[in-house]
């Protein structure tokens with residue numbers, strides 16, 4: 001019996017985790033797959049970097065050594081970024097090698113093309129770790145829930161921002177300090193802008209929406225807003241309203257098209273998502289048959305992410321053993337339009353600094369009324385040196401109408417500042 005040989009592209013946080021799990025699981029493979037499995041090569045940029053616990057003899061900085069090694073049947077891409085990852089995956093697929101990847105940047109933009117190439121070459125391309133780290137969600141959507149019409153997916157899908165918001169809320173930590181901790185723990189992307197600006201969550205919600213609604217949604221379709229503008233005051237006011245602030249990815253399949261967005265949101269502290277803290281992620285799915293289902297687990301980090309990658313590797317190896325590779329490929333067979341953010345509806349929390357004199361509140365209310373923005377509540381928070389701080393909570397309103405109101409507010413001298421705008425669940 002021949003061993004199944006794999007190559008790992010990348011030995012950073014995730015690559016090191018995969019290496020460790022491969023070592024731990026060595027003796028189990030014969031039982032789980034029906035054959036043994038071994039790492040044949042590991043691609044890195046810098047062979048001389050110190051890498052504790054990794055057999056240096058496996059390291060290479062030349063991808064062609066992997067590509068041209070006929071004995072390697074599975075390539076695990078955990079390098080990140082678009083290039084050269086995309087080119088390496090394409091070349092490997094064309095050589096008949098199966099792919100496991102954790103690369104959401106790539107799958108959210110080029111996933112369709114890569115799955116087509118995989119199909120042409122009867123190869124597997126699996127990417128469970130690309131969304132919500134350790135949490136099984138791609139496989140449940142493609143397989144276990146395949147008998148549903150799924151209408152909604154909503155969740156916390158970025159570990160870094162959830163960690164930061166948790167530390168700011170529970171420990172009163174400053175944003176920068178919490179971000180540094182998340183980076184040290186290996187949660188953050190190489191450039192944390194993708195995490196804190198919501199791009200990482202945007203890529204994950206695009207991938208999930210495509211699979212859930214059987215229609216292609218790419219990262220470019222997703223409206224994204226990050227957490228960089230969230231202040232300690234917003235968190236305090238949210239707490240006063242018995243709410244927590246979370247960065248959520250939301251996708252809905254409506255009668256008029258797909259809505260897909262990422263933004264911070266005030267959610268009641270009693271909502272199950274409010275208790276999802278630190279680097280944990282959680283995904284809610286609503287389907288016509290399953291009703292509501294929630295998946296929760298660690299969304300980032302070395303071993304949690306490696307857990308999802310390892311599950312894919314074992315699945316690919318089983319398919320090789322049973323000669324059924326390429327069984328489940330692209331599931332996007334519809335072409336549903338994606339709605340503009342302007343046509344979607346939300347409730348808003350708006351904190352503003354206004355002149356403290358009679359008639360101002362009436363003027364604010366009048367602008368909102370004239371732009372068809374209903375008011376749920378208005379609270380005057382503080383008064384200082386002729387300035388009053390108002391918090392307005394709107395009804396659920398059309399985004400475009402709310403933007404029209406904001407544009408009018410910007411031209412009104414009595415409104416000194418719009419300090420924050422956060423959507424409300």
Ligand code: NAP
Pocket residue numbers: 009010011012013014015043044045046047049077078079080081083084102103104105129130133186187188189190299300301302305
């Ligand atoms: P990382 O720690 O930055 O590691 C990247 C690895 O890839 C490094 O070993 C690096 O080599 C190697 N590499 C990068 N570019 C290369 C190139 N051009 N040629 C050869 N090797 C190259 O990244 P990571 O956090 O492990 O993330 C890897 C992937 O997993 C990304 O797609 C990420 O989005 C995804 N992911 C990460 C997490 C997480 O919690 N970290 C969770 C889910 C998904 P050197 O070591 O020589 O620099």
Ligand code: HSE
Pocket residue numbers: 130132133157158159160161187188189195200299300301
């Ligand atoms: N940077 C990502 C996060 C890693 O914080 O969730 C997992 O994709």
